[in-house]
Amino acid sequence: MSFKPLVLLSLLLPGVAGASTFMPPAATVTAGEVDSIYAFLLITSLVSFIILIGGMIFFVFKYKRKSATDKTAYITHDHTLEFVWSFIPFLIFMFVFAWGWKIYHDMRHSPEGALEVHVMAKKWDWRFLYKNGKEVTSSLNDKGQKEPATMVVPVGKPVKLIMASEKISAGSTDPMDRPVLHSFFLPAARIKQDVVPGRYTTMWFQLDQPGDYWVFCTEFCGSGHSAMKARISAVPMADFEKWLAAEGSGEMSLADKGRALYSSKACAGCHSADGTRVVGPSFKASWGKSRDVEGGGKVTVDENYVRESILNPNAKVAAGYPAGVMPTFAGQLSDDDVKALIEFIKTLK
């Protein structure tokens, strides 16, 4: 009797050891770590399930009613036993919590020097914008079918995505055409991040195997949701650089476009690019810095702060500078213009 559960377990374990086969192929280090914790959870769950349900079935057969006058034991509780089966699950839960936290921390912090790509989601398509101005969109093939947009990335280099949701047609004034929630899911990297209208969200990955990987939208966004796909093609660095510089790349880089806007939209009148103080804070060496804001509190100068400061300048005014001076540029700058200005500010080291 005592060895039967063990036999059962030994039959199950090879299946569990191959648990990662239930997962898509893992293409990043993080994905491998997620698969490890997944396999641990699967084995722990199976063991708990066998203890609970095996015990239940065993008792059901052992103590099946034999006659209407069966005597039963009067057992009300057992503190030791109850402590054991509360405390052991607690320890397991705390262990997987801490393990999951560690992996999640790695997911959320991109390494220095990651290749940054802007990602735009709309109903129901993805668009990718590289810093040199190269843009990748979906296309129609010879048969008139939609070919999903393919983002090309170098193998073995971290890639950071700066994601935004946009309208179906840029500049549309149709009130029904509004940006909605999407979610960028790259199963091969086990990562996912919602794309939220009105702000930038970021995620990063480093594909270590060359190949093509699917991207799915995993936030319901309407009737075209399930067909909202993109592809990521991981290629060697040399091939990537060749592809990035090849025809079809943008006429000017995002930073150059931002520099042009900086002059033409008269940002330069109040914000210097060389560190001198004019009306507003200088853009020089501001990127990534922590800044005090009027009324207390701190803010990091990142994509979301710059975007907010352009569209809603008085939301967080830098301490020591006058409020109410800067007008909003909402409606004057397109979403892509804002991205260009952000990239320009990033270059002012």
Next chain:
Amino acid sequence: MATATAHHENSNYLNHEKGLWSWLTTLDHKRIGLLYFITVALFFLVGGIFALLIRTELYSVGETIMTAEQYARVMTYHGAVMVFLVIIPGIPAFLGNFFLPIQIGAKDVAFPRLNLLSWYCLLLGAGIALTSLFFGGADTGWTFYTPYSIKHSPAVICMALGVFVAGFSSILTGLNFVVTTHKLRAPGMTMNRIPLFVWALYSTAIIQVLATPVLGITVLLLAAENIFGIGFFDPALGGDPVLFQHFFWFYSHPAVYIMILPAFGVISELITTFARKTIFGYTAIAYSSLAIAAVSFFVWGHHMFVSGQSEFAGIVFSFLTMLVGVPTAIKLFNWMATLYKGSINLSAPMLYALGFMFLFTIGGVTGIFLATIATDVHFHDTYFVVAHFHYVMVGGTLMSIMGRDLLLVPENVWSSLQRCLGTCFIRVHLRWLQRHVLSAVYSWIAGHAPSLLRLPA
């Protein structure tokens, strides 16, 4: 007239007043319970038809019987009807109304008129919500995520207002149960002696009273944004779409405990009855219900690990979610221990209880996969979550409702029909169980379809 017939020896709550009007104006908790039963059973049929439409559409790849637009609507109504009109009122309003006063020795619930009003609130809310079908139907999913749900569509407005009105049904029922449990217990029936079903209802009632108003406010804001264009959740108007998710899940996470806690109470009773045993660890089971109710208010953020909330919030919510696992595990172990040295009668209701343990355990362990933040990022918004939720809601709540319903057949009918019902229900049960397990396993596999099908790269 009523008093004259009341003394008749065959008089009971079913026949001491007659006619439809006597039912529609009844203040008797047992009759109101049955009204709820009829209503919930009807909506269960409606939600079930939507489920069948979903399964039929998914029979083959591509368009089988409906377009993507129609599918989105069917999915929305399946979810909304099952959650708001079936599972939430299912046990508390039906079984709870029927048995709570009886089990604590009260003549009725504390506020019989409110009790009847709550049933009308459910009917009215359901009516308003289903009117949306005549406006082309809502396609937002049962979660109404903004800004997708902000489309100035009468269908979404009807759904939101319907949920708002139906929410009062839940609030009034919860209020009634809290007061009844505190004030109307028979002499000597202390809190530490009340049946575990009452403990479960009491914990549920606390959640209903405290959480449902938040849902009411949320859907009201959603309706206001749809009607008047006030920017609560639309970033184009200065709102925040993630705020809606916080509001929504602040109710909807505790709400899943409104759905499952009463089922725990039912199972505690079925297992003790059919194993002829005292419950193992009464105190642990009773207080674990309260613990679950309390912690349930602090875990809503685990629905939002990838929504754009901060990393710190994600970690805190993951930790708190793990804590809910402990009282849940305690209950399962205690039920198993209750079977020890019992005299187990494998009658149809007991099979439902054992089936509950089987399916709910799967629902429970898959919950740990989702509470673990690293694995949740991968499983979030996939069929894995759908399977987990259905294991808990169908395998848990519906199994307990069905098992308990069998015992509602009056005893004399019960004994003469026992053999027929028993064999019939065992068969239905086994077939249904098998089908459910298969479909859930299918869902699990479908969640991993990208790898299993080796999608062309």
